[in-house]
Amino acid sequence: MSPAQLTTGICARLNSSENDDDDLFNSQPIVQFLSFKRVPPSGGTSTMDRYRVIVSDGEHFLQSMLATQLNPLVEEEQIVKHSIAVIEKFTCNLVQGKKLLIILALRVVQKDAEKIGSPGPLHPRGGGSGPSIETPPTPAAAASPAPSTSVTTTAPPPQPTRQPTQGSRSGRAAVYPIESLSPYQNNWTIKARVTSKSDIRTWSNQRGEGKLFNITLMDESGEIRATAFNAAVDEFYDRIQEGKVYYISKAKVNLAKKKFSTVSNEYELTLERTTDIEECPDASDVPTVKFNFVTIAGLQEIPKDAVCDVIGVVKEVGELSSITSKATNKEIPKRELTVVDDTEFSVRVTLWGKQAEQFNVTDQPVIAFKGAKVGDFQGRSLSIMSSSSLIINPDIPEAHRLRGWYDAIGAGQTYQSHTSSMPSGGGVNFDxxxxxxxxxxxxxxxxxxxxxxxxxxxxxxxxxxxxxxTYPACPAQGCNKKVLQMGDSWRCEKCDKSYPKPEHRYxxxxxxxxxxxxxxxxxxxxxxxxxxxxxxxxxxxxxxxxxxxxxxxxxxxxxxxxxxxxxxxxxxxxxxxxxxxxxxxxxxxxxxxxxxxxxxxxxxxxxxx
Known part of the structure; x- marks a missing residue:
């Protein structure tokens, strides 16, 4: 098989690119992968590996990172050393004077190929020092150069249907994927969909009073939680609508407080009055909510206080009631639903606040719950928190399948509850x-x-x-929850503490x-x-x-x-x-x-x- 043609000069163009180069960032260059290196989680709450990649255009090579949704391509060996691919969607970050290419989508042109050309390193922008680039092996100086037929002389034409992933000539800053945000960046913009929006909550303590609300933002690379406080609540609460897509910039990036969030991201945003939020009329390239469903029977395997996504048919709707909060002495509305699925299990789902008050559906709909918290009171149960969301009769295959099953046979079945399937307590003796x-x-x-x-x-x-x-467990007495390594310490999310070492358990x-x-x-x-x-x-x-x-x-x-x-x-x-x-x-x-x-x-x- 003859080698595919690479887009000559693309590494140099990316290395010297500016944010308003629409033609470059709308192109789909062809590159060759020279090496892959797995980068383990570096701490925080991130638990996903990343892959650092060296890409080549036949003349130069450039350091890159794969978006985490592309990890299976490496792990399943769909791309290997010297594979050639079209980079369909990408962005660039400037890290300590060097450009880092972030690959968001790609299409393999040739999996197995020979190395093309003798690519060399690029100089850092502005001559500054930065992190070293992993240099792939190069032929000896006396080696003959690769035939010129292996590289093209022009880049592929821009695709007319592509939407910009970088700043436009209207002056908007670079559009970054959510997963690339960190506290070390300042000039960024994300284009994201609001997948959930909480009610306004108030607090009062010795330091004063205040109010807040939070939203969950999502693009094709991941999710992030954003919170607005006090004056920013007045500024943005009515402007931000669940389900719509916005350009957001000038927000503060902080380490996530996982105690208050169900979102899988080690960072979160704080919306300030100076934050720029602009509704995006074209949302075709931003996905809707992503789910990772657990069956209702499978909830038994999910640990207490974990969060998960569940879809089921609402078999029963309880009456609106309330409980009195011990912290605020205020009444909190609640409503309990009984939800079933085709595993023939049922689970109790509790709605709180406005969600409980406004839920008036009586026709046994299919509901997808995202970010529901797992409880173990009298067996497995679910609680819908402020950061959770629910979608009634979503237009997804799982919902259509459950609708057909329930209308055909599910309505007449009996269901096993996790409450009755749990042991009643006490030990089991050998006889x-x-x-x-x-x-x-x-x-x-x-x-x-x-x-x-x-x-x-x-x-x-x-x-x-x-x-x-074995697994690394929290050493606190009675906890036993799995802990995550963060640098030189081990973090327990349940106890909200870090320890110098874990206690391993069988x-x-x-x-x-x-x-x-x-x-x-x-x-x-x-x-x-x-x-x-x-x-x-x-x-x-x-x-x-x-x-x-x-x-x-x-x-x-x-x-x-x-x-x-x-x-x-x-x-x-x-x-x-x-x-x-x-x-x-x-x-x-x-x-x-x-x-x-x-x-x-x-x-x-x-x-x-």
Missing amino acids: RAEIRSLSEVKGSDLGMSDKVDTFSSRATIMHVKADNL MISMAVADYSGQAWFQGFNEVGRVVFGISADDLVEIRDRDDTQYNRLLEKTIGTTYNFACRARQDNYNDQVRVRYGISRILPLNYREEASYLSNLLLRNEWSR
């Missing part, structure tokens, strides 16, 4: 007299009813799953067997301590220090028999119903007790004859 074989457990469909079933079993460990065997999954068959059992920290005989912290230290000793510890667990007290419950994974067996208690065999039990059993049987 030798009630030991069941694994085949009997499976054959009697334990866990398939609308409640949790318990059973006792004696089984031998055949395999321990080494992946995700999250163990193992295949066990008895004479009748095999099953997978899951357990947590105490189960892991019994199986391995050491703490999770010690296991992690051994794993990081000595692979041989770590593998020996894993092998040592095989063939050991335990008594188990278990819970069986049903869940839904990838639209498949399955039963999970959770370990409530694990007991090493005590042969004296086992012998005594068998002796007494024999005596009772003899006496009964």
